[in-house]
Amino acid sequence: MDMQTSALTRARHQLETQGRFPGGALPGDITESWLRSLSHGLDPLERSRRLIQSSTEFTATCQMHADLIRFARPELELLFDQIAGSNFMIALGSPEGVVLDTMHDPQFAETEAGAQVIPGSVWSEELRGTNAMGVCIATGRPAQVYGGEHFLRAHGDVSCISAPIFDGAGRLAGVLDASSMSAVRQQHTAALVQMSASSIENSLIRARHDRSIVLQFHPRPEYLGTLSMGMLVLGEDLTVTAINRKGEMFLTGFPRLMGESFDRIFEQPFAAIQRRLAEGETLRIRDRIGSAVSLRAVANRASFALARRLRPVAVEEAPARNLFRDVVVEDAALWQRLQALPDAARRGVVIAISGETGTGKALIARLAHAAMGRQGPLVVLDGRMPGDADLPQLLGAEGQPGLLQQANGGTLLLDEVTALPQMVQAALAAVMDSGEYRQPRTGALIRCDLRLVSVTSEADGLAGLLPALRYRLEGFRLELPPLRKRSDLAALASRFARTVRHEARISDPALARLGAHDWPGNLHELRATIIQAMLTCADEVLELRDLDPLLPPDGAPEEAECCNQCAGVPWKESQCEAIRAAVQRHEGNVSLAARALGMSRTTIYKHLGDQPQASLRPRNL
Structure with missing residues (x-):
């Protein structure tokens, strides 16, 4: 028994028998x-x-x-x-x-x-x-x-x-x-x-201040967009209304930050740099204490509104690069697909985003909402959440406004739209036609002005929907590629590594090992793998040995074949083979494979339907 355990044992004995315990026997927060x-x-x-x-x-x-x-x-x-x-x-x-x-x-x-x-x-x-x-x-x-x-x-x-x-x-x-x-x-x-x-915390700050100027800052420009960055929110009078904990650490020299003016914190006044911020530029600026930081504006409705006000002629061709400045997109084919998204969003075209689990669909949906520049909020209807995807939740009940009413003037995001019940699908189709609906309890006619963005991870896209809704949602279609088909894996891995250690680098053998993996969980799996490896590696350089415990052996035989329903369609075969290979790697444990892939067990079983039942039986850990 070590000294710490012995001290705890004695402290507990006195606590339970005498109602008191010796000071200094326990860590301060426990005491x-x-x-x-x-x-x-x-x-x-x-x-x-x-x-x-x-x-x-x-x-x-x-x-x-x-x-x-x-x-x-x-x-x-x-x-x-x-x-x-x-x-x-x-x-x-x-x-x-x-x-x-x-x-x-x-x-x-x-x-x-x-x-x-x-x-x-x-x-x-x-x-x-x-x-x-x-x-x-x-x-x-x-x-x-x-x-x-x-x-x-x-x-x-x-x-x-x-x-x-x-x-x-x-x-x-x-x-x-x-x-x-x-x-x-x-x-x-x-x-x-x-x-x-x-x-x-950072996601909450961005979402709750979508109509305010949100600034990212860090002493090192390469750490903007990572968990290491500071975030500063400015109100209409350019005073600080919110700041994250990292931001407080970078600005510790100021007695108070909440309510303080931007111009009193930094040497350059906001008016002198607002045009460059609105155009998506990263600036180098000093605070009043003399510390230099790199600074840029988060792409949201406020930054787009600022760009319109400052550049009324150029707003129609506002570059897509401005919208995606916080996102790693160095794959040429993906960048080509994304360039048309801001214009489609501004014009009110219905946007349908598809792709495997973990390809970044939710992030792109939020950026599309920001590009629309509307005053209303982004409201999510999740087809997978019990109780979230029913008519009362959509239309309202018991005096509570429904999701349609909450999204008025903004955007309704249909997450995993193909999982929505048919009654909800039919109601959505009717609302898209007329722009109004009747509140079930009162019968009142309610008009709603909203934009729609749909997201699905189903291989067939929107094919599983009722035709009445499917054809109304097929406006601007954007299919996000799986990670194994992207050419910027090294840039993505480096970004994830720097969220753990500022000076992180990945060796060439380790990058080659990352490139050899098929990444069935896509960005989610890559991020989880890199973060775990960086937390256990000996120094700032992630080596091949750090990845060995986290990835299947290089060159391990992958005997998985696609199921009958996916055979003959190359992209379906690729996804199906990745799913079945993951089940093999987890020795038939569907629960573990589903967790690693970020998919539901129902989806996994769908691709295993023609395998013997014995091979599908989950095994104990």
């Missing part, structure tokens, strides 16, 4: 949390209670934090893939400690902790004592709580790691948590959790 737990009147020997919100309360909580849930879900899935192993889960919490969303492996789900940490359960310090989510909420800092460090003995078999998510205005927006049955301290996992929390 403070135990003291707070005692002040809340909690008993360390109390059995864990099922503290869960009612269905009505949880629905209201989810509606209140809808943006957080939407932007966090992709990060939850990516983090779930990155934390390899068993007996673990990922959870998203509200600022009040309500679990909003979870992902867990089957083994963790069968434990007592798995039965406790479920959507709707509450994990504040006041109710549960010391736990990572509760500590994170109480302090506003990342927290790690291992085994017996939990205040309640009932939680002593779990270890949890949490990171806060802020809203840019200094307020807590949520908490990201990773829990496992392991008692070993997991700094690798802690780093991944904090990176994912930063990514969610």
